[in-house]
Every structure is written in C-alpha cells, then in structure tokens.
Amino acid sequence: MTAPTAGSTTATAQRLLADLPPSPAVWCEGLRKRYGRRTAVDGVSFTVGRGEVLGLLGPNGAGKTSVIKMLLGLVRPDAGEVLLLGRPARDPQSRARVGYLPELFRYQPWLSAAEVLTLHVRLSGAAVPASEQRDVLGLVGLGERAGDRVGGFSKGMQQRLGLAVALVARPELVVLDEPTSALDPLGRVDVRDLVLSLKERGVAVLLNSHLIGEVERVCDRVVILDRGRVAAAGTLAELLGSRELRLRLDGVDARAEARLAATGRLTRSGNWFTVTLAEDEESAVPALVADLVALGVGVHAVEPGRISLEERLLAVLREGSGAPS
C-alpha cells in the first residue's frame, strides 16, 4: 500500500474507464408527464447510442415533442430519469454538446442570422471560429443571407436557420423535432443528407418526423409512440422483418406452384404471385427463378419488396386502438 501502487491503481482505473464503451447519447427511463388531467407521456424509456440515428414516430399528440422537451430540461418530468451523453439532465452542462431544433422554431427577429449563431455558440461555451459558423450557414443554404435580419426570413428560411443553430456548436447529439415541416422538397433532401453526414461523423441524432420515407431512409432504429407509451421499438430490420418477392408469371402449373410455396407463404392475384421470404433469404431468389424457368414457367418480372415502415406504423397504431371493446 505505497504511494506508487495507489498511483498505478488510479491509472488502471482510468484506463478501464477509457476502455469502457462511451455512455449512450441519450438514456431515459420511465418518463412520465401529465398536463392537468391529461397524461401526455406515460412511462417512456429508450436509448440512443453514440453515432446512432433514432427515429421517433407516432400520431399527433402521441407525446413525441413532450418527450424531447423532457430530455432537454425544457419540461419537468413528473417521474423518470434522463442521462444525456452520460450526465444527468438535471445538470445544464449535460447539454453542452447537444444541438436542438424545436418544433416551434423562432429566433430573435432583431438579430441577423450570423448573430443568432454567434449567440448560440457563446451560450454553448464552445469556441467556434466565425469562418466555421459561416460554413454552417452555407451548409443549410443561408450563406447569402448571413447579414440579414431574421425577422425578414420566410418560414422555411427560419427552419434552415434552426438547423444551423442545432449544428453550429459541434454537437455530439442533435435533436430534430420535425426538421422538414416547413421545407421545400430540395430542403428535405438536404436534411436527409445532413443527417447521414452527421451519422458518418459519429454524431447521434434523434429525429422526430411525420415523413416516414425520410425516417426509413436515415434511421438505424425507430421508436413508435402512441398515446404516451412506446408502442413498438427496434431496428428497421426488426420492425419490418420479413421481405417479400413479387413475380409476374404465366404458365404456372401445380408443380411450379408447389415450388413457389416451398420458398415461403404464397399469395396470388391474377398473374402476380407474392412470396413472403423469411429474413436473410434473398439468396434463395436466383435458385427459385432458375427452377421456375426449368419448369417451363414464363418469368416476366421479379421484384423484391418489403413491408414499408408506413404499413408497419399503421399496423402498430391500429393494433393499439383497434381492439374493439
């Protein structure tokens, strides 16, 4: 028990800590919030890993925005715990590396776009040079308007500014609440590319959107909220699971039909045959086509397909509310 031993123990402990996987970008458990008599959020728990893109889906009033506001300390939860980047959310410093685009985006109308960014950089405590701030404005397509007052911006321009604000202070977690609600089609594509580039740089993203296609393209995992509860959660593959194969065939006889049925569940409408494949069975497709041709079947079209996230979402929500009582 001499000093050097103690020192090396500390060093070992530090090495052990450094080797630990970094704490998740968001960890929350048992979040609950009531507004008056209405329960808005009822026991929501989920995690966003470092560098992961998590989609938050659900119908209007499901509690998505309320959950996001509780994560960021804007709304006081009635119960539940939140850790942001490994720190309890009670500590404002937990938000030092968090960027946020609110659903209701408004910025000081008497400031210019560049001044808004400077203000946010200063509040975040980061040291971001002016040139980098200008680059971020350029990234969201406002490079030309840096010196103009925000009060004169269109709605979509204000949302673009909001994106820049969320990105400017070198965040490790970016929370976007309906980031494309006011954007033109080009802007939506820009946001998609932006999120993908954040993912590439290892920045975690929590994305709330009603545009399911957007979510499906960029998200690693999805949490579906319904009436304040988590109705479903998982990776896209887990949620969407089975793939399917649509074929347009003619001359299908009993043997060919048996061959098709052997691959997976078979449904037919006219000339179109749909085979549901189990996960990771795409490799069975070439053999199936070869066999069908050998059986004398005319193969006109082969289309791989997948249950869309939209269908899945609708199914989850119908299941939740559909049970007739």
Next chain:
Amino acid sequence: MSAVRTVLTLAGLTLREAARRKVLRSLAVLTVLLLALSAWGFSRLDAEFGGLTSGEARLAASTVLNLVMFGFSLIAALGTAFLAGPTLSGEVESGTALAMLARPVRRSTVLVGKWLGLVAFGGAFVTLAGLAQFVVVQVTVGYWPPQPVTGLALLAAQTAVLLTLGLLLSTVISPMASGVVAVGLFGATWIAGVVGGIGDALGNEGVARVGAVSRMLLPTDGLWRGAMNAFQDPSLLTQFAPELGGSPFFSEAPLTVTYLGWAVLWVVVVLGLAGLAFSRRDL
C-alpha cells in the same frame, strides 16, 4: 465562470434588443417632448417671477422640477415594464426561449442576465434624461439641484425595482398583462404615497399609514420621495414646511439607510422568486 459569461451575454443581448426595437425610439421621442415642454414652462416661470430671488419662485421651480422628473420616472417605468414583460414571457410564447434554454445554461442565470441588461438600460435612460433636464433648468432659471448624483441613483433604483416586479409578473402572466399590472401597481403606490402625505399633514395616523405600508410593499414610491428630496432646494424645508406637508411633489426627509437596505432586499427576493417561478415553468 461560465455563469458570468452567460449573464453578460444575455445582458448584452437585452441591451441590443432595446436598441434595435422601437422602444428606444419612442422613449427618445417622449423624452425630447418632455424636455422641450419643461424648457418652455421654466422660461415662463422665470418671466413670471423675474428671477429666482423670492422664496415663492424657488418653490415653484423646485416643484416643477420634481414634477418633470416624475414624468421621466413614469416614462422609464413604462419603458422598462413594457420591455421586461415581452423579454421573458414573450420569448416563451413565441418559442424563442426553447432553443436558447436548451443550451447549457441555468434559467435563473438567463433571468439575471436579462435583469442586468434591463437595469443598465433603465439606469442609462434615467441618468441621461435627468441630466438633460438639469441642464434645461440651469439654463432657464439658473437652478441646480443640491444632490444630483444621489437623486439620479435613486431614480435608477426606482426603475430597477419596477422592472424586477415586471420580470416576476412576466414569469407567471402574459407579456402585455405583466406590463400593465406593473405600471398599475406603480401608480397605485404613488397615489397611496400621496394619500399618506395628506394623512401626515392632517395628523391622521390611519391615513398616513396607507403611504407607509404601500412604500414597504413596493419601494418605488419611497425611492421616488428620496430622489425628490435630493432634487429640491433644502432651504424650502425650513421656510415652507407647514404648507408643503401634503404636496405630492415635495419630500420632507431624505431616505434612511434602513429603507435603502429594505429596497435592496426587496429586489433580491423578488428576483429570486422570479428565478424560481421561471425555473419551474414548462416551456
């Protein structure tokens, strides 16, 4: 350390807001109007009495100066109260607060920053307008108040008290309402002070207590009376004390240190309450 930076950043932002919004322009217009009006009034006064040699003339000048300074304190009150309200609840209502408060800042720190900015703004206005008024009085009738610095400091303190109240109100009610209520309370304490003065003059303790109590509840009127005392000619007191007892624009005694201490404590407590209310609020 970072808290200090946040406070200064927000104080600067608030000053910039005041400068870029229409508040400053309307304040400037009102001030110039009042200055011009008072210059005309004082020159008429001078012509009437032919110099400030007689006691009556000095009394008139002193009273009118206090009246005009009251006008300034009213302008400062209106200006800061209508700036304090929107700056907090307006930002919450519009959503501007969402992005800012999601930064690594404590809400109470943000509040103190805004408060500091508003105090600086109100103080600067009162000082500039008050000095301009002194110059007007000096040029027109040759009167210079005995304690200009103390008086202006007390006026600035009065503005600070009122805008602290405005901030507290704006954490709980809507922006316009908070401005209206703050100015209304300001007026009510002033009237209560006048009523109390009349009670004093009549030797009616019950009525006099109205002024004393309201001066404790909201220290604006007490500070204003201290400011008046610093502006008026002290020789008037010995000469005219009996007649002036009930006058709303004459103050018999300077402020006590105890009362100043109470005013400071009042501001700290109300600002603390505002911070607490703001921290607990859902955005």
